[in-house]
Amino acid sequence: MSSTVNNEGESAIGRLLAASPLGLPEEDKRPLFSAAMAEAFRHHYSNNDVFRTISRKQGITPESFPADLSLLPYLPAALFKNRTLASVPADKITTVLRSSATSGTPSVVSIDRTTARRQSFISAKIMAEYLGHHRRPFLILDAEPRPSADLEIMTRTAAMRGFLVFADSAIFVLEESDGCLRLDEGKLERSLGDLDKSGRDVCVFGFTHLLYSRLIKPLLEKGRTIRLPAGSRLAHIGGWKRLRAENVDSGRFLEDAVRTLGIQEDRIIDFYGFTEQMGVIYAGAGRSPKTVHAYAEIIVRDFDALRPVADGKPGLLQFLTPIFHSHPGISILTEDVGRIVGRGADKSGRWGTRFEILGRAENAEPRGCGDLFPRVGRSGL
Amino acid sequence: MNDIRSGVFRIIAGQFSVEENGFSDKTGPGDLPMWNSLGHLQLVMALEKHFQIRLTADDVMSFEDIGDLVALVERAVRNALRETP
Numbered sequence: 001m002s003s004t005v006n007n008e009g010e011s012a013i014g015r016l017l018a019a020s021p022l023g024l025p026e027e028d029k030r031p032l033f034s035a036a037m038a039e040a041f042r043h044h045y046s047n048n049d050v051f052r053t054i055s056r057k058q059g060i061t062p063e064s065f066p067a068d069l070s071l072l073p074y075l076p077a078a079l080f081k082n083r084t085l086a087s088v089p090a091d092k093i094t095t096v097l098r099s100s101a102t103s104g105t106p107s108v109v110s111i112d113r114t115t116a117r118r119q120s121f122i123s124a125k126i127m128a129e130y131l132g133h134h135r136r137p138f139l140i141l142d143a144e145p146r147p148s149a150d151l152e153i154m155t156r157t158a159a160m161r162g163f164l165v166f167a168d169s170a171i172f173v174l175e176e177s178d179g180c181l182r183l184d185e186g187k188l189e190r191s192l193g194d195l196d197k198s199g200r201d202v203c204v205f206g207f208t209h210l211l212y213s214r215l216i217k218p219l220l221e222k223g224r225t226i227r228l229p230a231g232s233r234l235a236h237i238g239g240w241k242r243l244r245a246e247n248v249d250s251g252r253f254l255e256d257a258v259r260t261l262g263i264q265e266d267r268i269i270d271f272y273g274f275t276e277q278m279g280v281i282y283a284g285a286g287r288s289p290k291t292v293h294a295y296a297e298i299i300v301r302d303f304d305a306l307r308p309v310a311d312g313k314p315g316l317l318q319f320l321t322p323i324f325h326s327h328p329g330i331s332i333l334t335e336d337v338g339r340i341v342g343r344g345a346d347k348s349g350r351w352g353t354r355f356e357i358l359g360r361a362e363n364a365e366p367r368g369c370g371d372l373f374p375r376v377g378r379s380g381l
Numbered sequence: 382m383n384d385i386r387s388g389v390f391r392i393i394a395g396q397f398s399v400e401e402n403g404f405s406d407k408t409g410p411g412d413l414p415m416w417n418s419l420g421h422l423q424l425v426m427a428l429e430k431h432f433q434i435r436l437t438a439d440d441v442m443s444f445e446d447i448g449d450l451v452a453l454v455e456r457a458v459r460n461a462l463r464e465t466p
Contacts, residue, residue, distance in 0.1 A: 113409075117445065124442045135438050145419055164422045165442045168429075 008118075012039040013322050017118065021125045021293040022350040026343065029294055029351075033322075038065045040322035040330045041072070048087040051075070051328040070299050070308045074318050074331040080107040080276050088112050088326045099155045099275040107155075107275045112326035119279025122295045122323060123162035129350070130269045130283045131166050131203060131233060137195060138167035139188075141206030141215055143176040155275045156207065159237055162279065163205055174214060183214045192226060201231030204261065207238035208270070212253060219260040227262050234263045237271040237281070241360065254286065272357060274336070276329045280321045282355075289341045291352040296321040298353055300340055301333065303361070311340040314358055335361045385432070385458060386451050392431060393447065396424045406448030428454055434461050 008014025012035035019032060042062045044051045051073075055061065058073045066072060079085065086093065088110075095111040111119070145157055164170060173188045174181045195202050204211070211234075219226065234257055243253065250270065258265050266286040273281040282290040292298045299308050300315040309315045318333045342354040394401045397415040410416050416424070425441055428434070428450075434457035444450045 120442055124438065128438065133438050135436075135441070145417075164419065166438050167422055169426065170419065170422055 012036040013118075016295060016322065017121060019294045021122070021295065022129050022291060022352055024294040024351055025345075026351070033294070033297060034067065034069065036322040037069060037072070037320060037330065038062070040324070041065060043325065044087045044328040044330060048085065048328050050079075050085055051087070069297060069320060072320065072331050074320075074333045075276075075328060076333045077107065077274065077276050077335055080109060080327075080329070081105040084108055084110055085327050086110045087328055093326060095158075097155055097158050097275055097278055109275055109278065109329065110326050111278075114325040115323065115327075118323040118325070120162060120165075122293075123279045123281055124165050126281055126283060126293055126295075127162060127166060127235075127271075130285060131235060135166055135168040137198070137200060137202045138164070138170045139191060139195070139202050139204045140170055140172045141174055141204070141211045142172055143174045143181055144172040155278065156238075158278055159273065160205075162281075163203075163235060166203065174210070181210065181214065183218065188215075192228075195229060196227075199229055201229050201233070204228070204232065204234045204263070206236055208236045208240060208253070209238060209242050211236050212243055212248060212256070216253075216256050216260050220256055225260055225262060231267075232261075232263055233267040233269065234261060235269045235271060237273065239360075240357075244359070251287070274332075274334055276327075276332045276334075277319055277321055277324070280319065280323065284356075288346070289354040289356045291346065291350050291354050292319075293352055295323060298340065298355055300338065300355075306333070311343070314339045316361060317355070317357075337361055385455050388431060389428065389447070389451050389454055392427050393424065396420065396427055404447060406451070407446050409444075409446040432458050432461075434458055 008017060012032070016032045016036040019029070024032075041055075045055055045062055046052075054075065055073045058071075060066065060071065060073055075085075084096075092112040093110045094113055094116060097107075097109040097111060099107040140160075142160070171187070171191045173184055173191060175184045175187075206215075240250070243249075248256075254265055254268055257263060257268055269283050269285050270290070271281045271283050272290055273279070277296075280296050282292060282296075284290040297320045299318040299320070300313065301307060301318055302309050302313075302315050306316070314337055316333055317336045317338045318331065320331045322330055324330050336357055337359050338355050338357045340353055340355050345351050346354060390401050393399075393404065397413045397420060399413055404413060410421055421441075425436055429436060432454055434454065436453070436457060440453055440457070444453050
C-alpha cells in the first residue's frame with residue numbers, strides 16, 4: 001500500500017493518508033487533519049466556482065482558513081443532485097457516479113484518477129481493520145455485473161469495488177430475471193458445498209436489504225440454517241429504510257443473521273457511506289457504533305439553525321474529508337440523522353469519534369443503494 | 382524476467398479482449414473498458430494461476446499501472462522460487 005501513499009508526495013493529504021485509520025489519538029490527528037483540509041479547501045476554492053462562491057459568502061478564504069473546522073462551509077448533499085460540480089477539467093474525469101435513487105433525484109459525482117486512487121486506498125485500509133488483511137472467497141448477494149465500457153456507474157456497483165480487493169474469488173448468487181433479483185438456490189447450495197469442502201472462511205457480502213430479503217428472511221421462513229466455515233464474516237452496506245418499514249432494525253438483523261448463517265455477531269460488519277463521499281466508509285462490528293477514522297471528521301448539526309450540537313444530541317450528520325480532488329465533496333451535510341455516542345479509544349483500542357445513525361431527515365428524498373434496485377443498465381463493477 | 386512481462390501482457394490482453402499493442406506500462410485500472418473491479422479480480426486470479434503465485438490484499442490494491450503490476454508479479458515469482466524446496 002505504501003506506493004500509493006508515496007504518490008501523494010509530501011503533501012498534507014499524503015501525510016494524513018499515511019496514518020493508521022483507527023490508531024490516531026485525537027490530539028495527533030487534529031493538526032494533520034486540519035492541514036490536509038486546508039490543502040483540499042485551497043484546491044477547490046481555486047478550481048470550483050460554486051465552492052468559491054459559497055465559501056466567500058461565509059467569509060472563508062484560503063487566507064482565513066479557520067482553526068475550528070465547524071466554521072468551514074459545507075455543501076448540502078442535495079447540491080449534487082443531477083448537477084456536476086467538478087473541480088478538475090472534464091478530460092480528467094474517468095468515472096461518473098450516479099446514486100440509485102429511483103423516486104428521488106440521483107446525485108452525480110465526477111471522479112478523476114487522483115480521487116479514485118485515494119478512495120481505493122483508504123477504503124481498503126478501513127476494511128482491513130474489520131475484515132482482516134487476507135483474501136478469502138466472497139459470496140455476494142447480487143447478480144454478476146455485465147462487462148461495460150460505460151463511464152457512468154451506479155453507486156451500488158461502485159460501492160462494491162473496494163470490497164473485491166479482499167476477495168480471491170467471487171460467487172454471485174442472485175440472478176436477474178424480469179427486472180427482479182432472485183436467489184439462485186442451486187448455485188447457493190453448490191457454492192456452500194464447495195466452500196464447506198475447502199474449509200476456508202468466507203465473506204458473505206451484500207447490500208443490507210438484499211441480504212435480508214433474498215437470503216436471511218427466506219432461510220428464516222424455511223426454518224433453515226447455513227453453517228459457514230469458522231471465521232467467516234458478513235459485510236453489509238446500504239440503507240435501512242425498507243427494512244425499517246418491515247420492522248427490521250439493526251438488532252433484529254443481527255439476531256436473524258447469527259441464527260441463519262451462524263456467523264458470530266462481532267464478525268457482522270455494517271458499513272456506512274454515501275455517494276457524495278464514496279469510498280469514505282465507516283464501519284461498526286456487531287452492536288458497536290460506527291467509528292470515524294483518521295481520514296474524516298464528523299459534526300452533528302441541529303435541524304433548525306444547523307449549529308453543532310453537543311455529543312449525544314441527535315441532528316443532521318456532516319462529514320469532512322480532504323480526499324476528494326475532482327469534486328468539492330470535502331464537507332457534506334447529509335440528510336442522515338444521527339448522534340455522537342463516544343470519543344477517544346474504544347474498548348478494542350480503535351481511536352475515533354463514534355456515532356450511530358438514527359434515520360433520515362423527514363423531508364429527505366428516499367435513497368440508499370441497497371434499498372433500491374436500480375433499473376438502469378448494470379455497468380462495470 | 383522478460384517472460385514474466387510478456388506473460389502479464391498476454392494475460393491482460395486475453396482478460397480484457399484487447400490487442401497487446403493496445404496498452405502500455407502506463408495503462409492502469411479503468412483505462413481499458415473491461416478493467417473494472419470484477420475484471421481486476423479476475424485478472425489477479427488469472428495471474429496467480431498462471432505464475433503459481435499468491436498476492437495479498439495489499440498487493441491487489443497497490444499497483445497503479447501495468448508497469449507496477451509486472452514488477453509485483455516479478456517479485457512474487459522470485460519469492461515463490463525462494464520458498465520452493
